[in-house]
Amino acid sequence: MLRFKMMLTRTAMGWLILILTGFSPSSGQDHWLAGTGRSAITPTEPLMMAGYASRTTPATKKNIDLWAKVLVLEDHTGNRGVLISLDLVGIGRLLSQRVCQRLNESFGLERDQIAIFTSHTHSGPVVGRNLAPMHFMLAEESQQKQIESYADRLVDEIQSAVGMAIKTSEPSRVQWGNGKATFAVNRRENKPYDAIKKKRATGTLAGPIDHDVPVLSVRDLSGKLRAIVFGYACHATTLASSQWDGDYPGYAQIELEKAHPECTAMFWAGCGADQNPLPRRTLELAKEYGAELARAVNDVLAAPMPILQPKLVSTYDETKLQLQGIPDSEQLSQSAKSTNRYESSRAKILQKQLQDGGSIPDTYPYPIAVWKLGKEINFVHLGGEVVVDYALRLKDELNGTRTWVAGYANDVMAYIPSRRVLAEGGYEGGGSNVYYGLPGLWHPDSEAKIINAVHDLDEQVRRP
Numbered sequence: 001m002l003r004f005k006m007m008l009t010r011t012a013m014g015w016l017i018l019i020l021t022g023f024s025p026s027s028g029q030d031h032w033l034a035g036t037g038r039s040a041i042t043p044t045e046p047l048m049m050a051g052y053a054s055r056t057t058p059a060t061k062k063n064i065d066l067w068a069k070v071l072v073l074e075d076h077t078g079n080r081g082v083l084i085s086l087d088l089v090g091i092g093r094l095l096s097q098r099v100c101q102r103l104n105e106s107f108g109l110e111r112d113q114i115a116i117f118t119s120h121t122h123s124g125p126v127v128g129r130n131l132a133p134m135h136f137m138l139a140e141e142s143q144q145k146q147i148e149s150y151a152d153r154l155v156d157e158i159q160s161a162v163g164m165a166i167k168t169s170e171p172s173r174v175q176w177g178n179g180k181a182t183f184a185v186n187r188r189e190n191k192p193y194d195a196i197k198k199k200r201a202t203g204t205l206a207g208p209i210d211h212d213v214p215v216l217s218v219r220d221l222s223g224k225l226r227a228i229v230f231g232y233a234c235h236a237t238t239l240a241s242s243q244w245d246g247d248y249p250g251y252a253q254i255e256l257e258k259a260h261p262e263c264t265a266m267f268w269a270g271c272g273a274d275q276n277p278l279p280r281r282t283l284e285l286a287k288e289y290g291a292e293l294a295r296a297v298n299d300v301l302a303a304p305m306p307i308l309q310p311k312l313v314s315t316y317d318e319t320k321l322q323l324q325g326i327p328d329s330e331q332l333s334q335s336a337k338s339t340n341r342y343e344s345s346r347a348k349i350l351q352k353q354l355q356d357g358g359s360i361p362d363t364y365p366y367p368i369a370v371w372k373l374g375k376e377i378n379f380v381h382l383g384g385e386v387v388v389d390y391a392l393r394l395k396d397e398l399n400g401t402r403t404w405v406a407g408y409a410n411d412v413m414a415y416i417p418s419r420r421v422l423a424e425g426g427y428e429g430g431g432s433n434v435y436y437g438l439p440g441l442w443h444p445d446s447e448a449k450i451i452n453a454v455h456d457l458d459e460q461v462r463r464p
């Protein structure tokens with residue numbers, strides 16, 4: 001009953017906002033309402049870059065712009081979902097909450113109606129307190145102020161892009177398909193990287209990979225392409241640039257928008273935490289991988305694509321994941337003096353938390369969303385840097401290529417290793433937690449908890 005009431009309220013709110021924004025909705029049952037918006041989010045002031053610790057001076061120049069892009073989808077009953085893609089390394093829990101709060105105040109959107117995707121480009125700016133021990137804590141005070149004001153601007157830019165998308169909503173047809181791109185390599189299983197070309201040529205690259213390229217297309221009723229949303233599971237680390245750059249996802253978006261004028265191309269990162277674009281490190285390669293991905297998307301667009309019925313069901317939940325090895329205050333004092341400056345940064349953040357009367361929780365509220373688009377696509381949004389095992393397992397247990405699994409969504413708080421990768425250890429297994437400021441290591445039951453929570457939400461969205 002409560003659920004029914006909430007749906008009524010949400011539908012009423014949707015109509016009210018449409019009336020306020022001057023858009024007169026169609027009463028048709030056979031199509032979606034869809035609109036797009038965008039804001040450039042390239043820093044306009046010198047700002048520290050995120051993703052690598054090695055760059056210690058602020059960036060001032062750009063190769064290409066970074067974007068916040070938005071697709072608003074509304075089904076025939078007025079249920080609305082907002083997809084936001086950001087050409088950024090990630091977004092932390094607090095900033096993500098600020099964005100959602102603003103979108104709730106401005107447009108009446110509830111948490112489950114908002115999906116925030118980050119491309120994980122390593123040539124973008126530091127985003128608030130994301131990766132704080134590596135970036136915010138080690139930045140000079142003047143830079144910390146710039147980081148804070150960039151985060152404020154980001155909330156404004158996203159709000160403006162969402163407003164634009166709602167205003168431009170029009171009756172639309174939504175379709176889906178699935179392509180392939182092969183430049184992602186399992187980065188844990190193919191070292192040293194200088195043998196990659198030979199291994200690729202001889203078909204001897206090792207380790208699990210996910211080369212799927214899921215594609216969502218949005219056309220107006222005249223057939224004109226208005227939006228493309230596509231995903232790929234691979235780190236955006238072709239470049240270690242000192243200039244703003246969206247890396248291969250940025251170049252793929254540019255290629256697609258060139259090929260389809262007046263269309264908004266949006267990228268979401270899949271479970272590519274243990275995948276690298278290899279070989280890498282030249283601008284030519286970033287463009288080449290972008291072009292390969294765009295070709296895969298264009299191949300899907302050129303073939304017949306099934307139409308998605310205008311029905312959207314969205315869910316969002318936070319699952320408590322257990323952390324182990326939480327330090328006590330004595331251990332924190334030791335770590336704060338560590339010669340490893342990231343270890344020391346993390347300890348100082350946690351000490352401050354205690355001084356401010358807080359505690360160091362031994363669980364983390366891990367965000368999971370499942371959206372059902374039409375009858376066919378179940379779109380899973382996972383937080384953190386998720387390793388490929390999750391996507392492979394979920395596709396296997398759910399609905400194959402009709403199950404889309406995004407990582408780097410809503411809150412990028414750490415790497416999310418599978419039980420296998422956690423046991424193996426290494427950077428993705430827990431070595432990286434210090435850079436994110438996570439106080440301990442994930443418990444071995446984390447994978448089971450995440451998978452079970454996805455199944456629960458998946459069942460919810462399947463109910464008639």
Ligand SMILES: [Zn+2]
Nearest residue numbers: 120235273385
């Ligand atoms: Zn990463």
